[in-house]
Amino acid sequence: MLIAEKIISKQFKAKTMKQAYLECCKWISTNIIAKNNSKNISYSIKKNESSGIGCVELEVYVFADEKEVFEHNCEICKEFAGAFFNKENKYRCEVCKTPPYRKRLETKLETLKNGMGDFMKGLKKL
Ligand SMILES: [Zn+2]
Numbered sequence: 001m002l003i004a005e006k007i008i009s010k011q012f013k014a015k016t017m018k019q020a021y022l023e024c025c026k027w028i029s030t031n032i033i034a035k036n037n038s039k040n041i042s043y044s045i046k047k048n049e050s051s052g053i054g055c056v057e058l059e060v061y062v063f064a065d066e067k068e069v070f071e072h073n074c075e076i077c078k079e080f081a082g083a084f085f086n087k088e089n090k091y092r093c094e095v096c097k098t099p100p101y102r103k104r105l106e107t108k109l110e111t112l113k114n115g116m117g118d119f120m121k122g123l124k125k126l
Pocket of ligand 1: 077092096098
């Protein structure tokens, strides 16, 4: 599971939507792919049809895999429990509440995927 934070947003305007989109792709290619090969960087490109001309909006995100952070966090919970010879073998996770939070995020993603129905089926065929 990835966790992302928006770092910039940018608009590309041109005479047509296609041109605006191509300019956006060119910008990504020059400024992101060529420089760090999209390492920990993700983007979203949306058409903005309200302005009446070609306009696309780019949002750039930095992302991390939360699994690593989660596992490290709960290692600390385990160590903490161990240090106090907790006979009931309960981890401090009862206090950190990370596992139930993570479970809710996973459920949320599952719901989103299920809601995308045909769109998801189409993608998987590619
Ligand atoms: Zn924990």
